[in-house]
Amino acid sequence: MTEPPQPPPNQPPPPSGYGHLPGPPQLAHVPPPGANPYAQQPPTVPQPQAPPGRFPQPGYGYPQPPTVPGAPQGMPGALGHPGGQRPRKPAVILAAVVGATIVLAVGGYFAFGHGGGDSPEHPVAQGSTPADDKPSGSPSVDTGDGSGNGSGDQEDLNAGRKPGEDKVLWYKSAKIDGPGAGVPAQGQWVVGDSVVKTVGKSLVGYQVTDGKQKWKLDFPADVCGSTNQTTGDGKTVILLKDGDSDTADCSQMKLIDLKTGKEGWTKTVEQQNLFDTAISAYPSIVGDTVAVNRSISTTAYKISTGDKIFTGNVPEGCKPRAYIGGNAKMIGLATCEDADRTVEVQGIDPTTGKKSWTYRLAKGFEINSVYSVDPVVIDVGNRDTKKRAIMSLGPDGKTRASMSAEGSFVVNCGAGSDSLQGCGTSAVADDTLYLATLPANGAKANEIVAFDLGTGKAKWRTPSGENAGIIPLVAEKGRLIAYRKSVSSDKGGEIVSVPAAGGNPTVLLHNPSGPASEVESAFYSPELDYVDGRFFVSVTRLQADGKDEKLLMAFGK
Template sequence: MTEPPQPPNQPPTPSGYGHLPGPPQPGYGYPPQGENPYAQQPQGQPQDQPQGPYPQQPPQSQPPQGPYGQQPPGGYGFPPPPPGMPPMPYQQPGPPAKANKKAAALIAAAVAGVLVLATGGYFLFAGDGGKGEDHPVAQDSTAPTDDKASPSASVDKGDGSGNGGGEKEDLNAGRKQGEDKVLWFKTSKIDGPGSGVDSKGQWIVGDTVVKTLWKSVTGYGVADGKEKWTLTLPTVICGVTDQSTDGKTVVMYKDGESDSAHCNQMRMIDLKNGKEGWSHEVPKEGLFDIFTTPELALTGDALVVNRMGTTSAFKVSTGDKLFDNKRTEGCQPGDFAAGNGKMIAIATCQDADRTVQVMDADPATGKNTWTYKLPKGFTVKTIYSLDPIVLDLGNSEKKERSIVVLGPDGQQRTTVSGDGSFPSGCGGTFDRSLQSCGTSYVDANTLYLPTAAEAGKANEIVAFDLTTGKEKWRSPAGEGRTLTPLKAADGQVFVYRKAEYDKGGEVLTIPAGGGTPTAVLRNPSGPAAPVESSFYSPNVDYADGRLFVSASHLLARNKDEKLLMVFGK
């Protein structure tokens, strides 16, 4: 790979993340997000070719397929650095990309002022010495049909005692010493449209895990998987966010059954008890306001609905409109990002350079108090965090990239120095999931990034200090499996180690200051491992000692397909 041109009178610099210029001078400054294994889609997925942070890696010799069906498998450098600061070599992003996070990644659980932008997890050692007490059999449960649904679409809900109509199988059979259990497992049998059906939403609220599937939202008990409630919407669910406020969230569904129907209907849902709240239509803000794949984000009582160049904000509590992005002067904001009580907007100016700006936004009014201007040609690829603000920027034409940290006043605080081995964000022309496409995690002062995975090799989790921008530590590589950060809590970073056909996944913890990983959950091998490893583009969450792995898209070809798998002690 050729080195980028060096500034005059400066020695060549090693490959790595570049750095944006320091505080801008007058005329440049602050005017009044093979296959990418990390691209998660907890929201707004799948794309034309769905993918996620845990893509299926077929073994060399593929064993016979089990009863639960098989999901289809599915860089930038940086702006000119100041003296002594190295540029980062270009890394080609994978195909278009929410678990995640669980971001990927991006999107989002708050822990002590932290914004989760991707999902991931770590493992747990426990078990009964392989005796296999309380081994569950696969269970079947999925959304009921809607009487307004297409006549060709049907759902076999089953009675919850089998695996969806196929052969029964004890997923905990032959557990090894130290392995934990499959607590329960849900499958679905749907005869749906040729493109399949989405199942993107997953929330854990108290003792309930909530999952969307096509036109329905269903709550299950986290301990036993028993269905607690189900809501059926009039049409297909077409927009979700992994965020919630006091257990309440908003989903979007279409205004009709036809192929030309718009995704412009909102409904608030109380995830704790399955109660439906208000329903409203998102008003069209202009001639070119297109409702195809809106992206949702919320913080506190504010929900933003992003479309192509248009945004509207509403109260989560009442559905009343708060503001939109139309402005009479200045650069017009496009997409808004929200979380942890914070909100920012990304604006593209109509000047010759198509300058991009980042600005803060009041969640109640949308008004801004500061503006950060990006260098010429740069756009925001991924938003890793809003508190602190951590942005992954890229210039596709020059193949440059930079990760910057902004202070609460919008001033550039630092840039992250890396070696170029990290996958870039997924913010492309047709992918605006800036908060939900990565597999990274940010706590109060640390950015945790996974390095790119290579076949047969383990990747690493790298921690960066957000004050200095320098690397703090790297997790020890091992076992040749993909690691993805899930969350940080109680002085630990929780990481998910991907399952393989003959190895169950694991949840690990690493001390926030670095150190040896410790297993806190070890999923069983045997018949459970091939099921866990074949989830394609899954949503992954770890809460209260349980690991939740669920599908984000089903083929819906009237065959049993895995929907939700839960592991624990």
């Protein structure tokens, strides 16, 4: 049967911390209610180990030297910024919650995963919208033969299904020859009747009901940047490398209609100076604006035409290094030209780039992740003191509350890049932040904590149970939708709904036992979506060794 999940082989070991720190800082508890988030020294918990092939990502803050040619993304020499899908739809690192096997730092200086638009955009822009928990009918499971078409003589993945369990709708595999380090496959979008997946140098659209291929786009180079956010009519912007070398610049923007597979305009990202190169980038979408965030620069373009609107290369003051959009709002993350090189959050007009408000972080603090843009919810930390706080800001940029609760929280940004948006372990809706904790004291089970963004107090926690981990997917319509990973590979996971006011979870989808559960549990650092009663899970990297590899799996009624 399916072997346990393994990280891609032949990748260099992770570097040690932000910039040139000698090692990873410790995880910290969030300050208690009423405490100064910039003054308290929290207790620490033991560090888990990082899996091979995942690179720690720096927090956002002080400018770094330009990207080192040939260096893996996230290594010293690259400035941390919201760059990559998660966000993309966050690629959720289940290993962090299920087995605590990745390196995490106070405030996320070691951040892994996809993911994926910030939390409020996860339901809106990323497609994980539980609009209807009763999907249309689907034929029997369609398995893959390595071509990605789902045909061939394969084992029946529903063979071990027990009474009351739902089923695998279809399954896709892929067979790709590539470099020893593998190829990226981070993008996943569910738009209309299509689920679209990145596969190295291609985008492939599948029918959500039966997995039949609808369209395929082949590109001359790898996709190096994407966001799970889309426009209202189902378009998104991806970035391609300008060549096949390890040092190729991530500079080619392309507009894609995800519903039809049609290509729109193609543009080259404007280079702001001689050092403005990057091997990855992260686009962020709001309205008719897409911001392209790279290692030391950020520029906003008009989606309808591809024309440049404004840039973060302002003449003086605090220079934005990233623009992040969501829920019709945009913020800038800027480095200030003072002696302390402090970090500033700015309210930005997405059509003009003008500032409407500013919020200055305390000396030494950086932004680890952006959980939401409207309302603004940020995770900040100090790499030297190991202090951390999760804060909500009002529409005028003034502090509303600092989140506080016992336990340590996953910071799962990056999506294989140094993005800060699209953390796949959080969701925001109705003035509430839902955040996944790390398993405590060696346990497998974790919790989700619901925070009131007005008071900073914890409203409720999901009860601990036999399941190995629980991950927020989307929050809307008065409920939180989450994925409960099974405690063992012989039992399928579940999609559950938790009332916004708290209470016992209701199971919406119970994935089958048997062969299907072994495949489901073997997805390493997967992309997750629950849309219209269907659950989609896919890989974020392919080993590309010429052998059949699991790619994409769909569950439903």
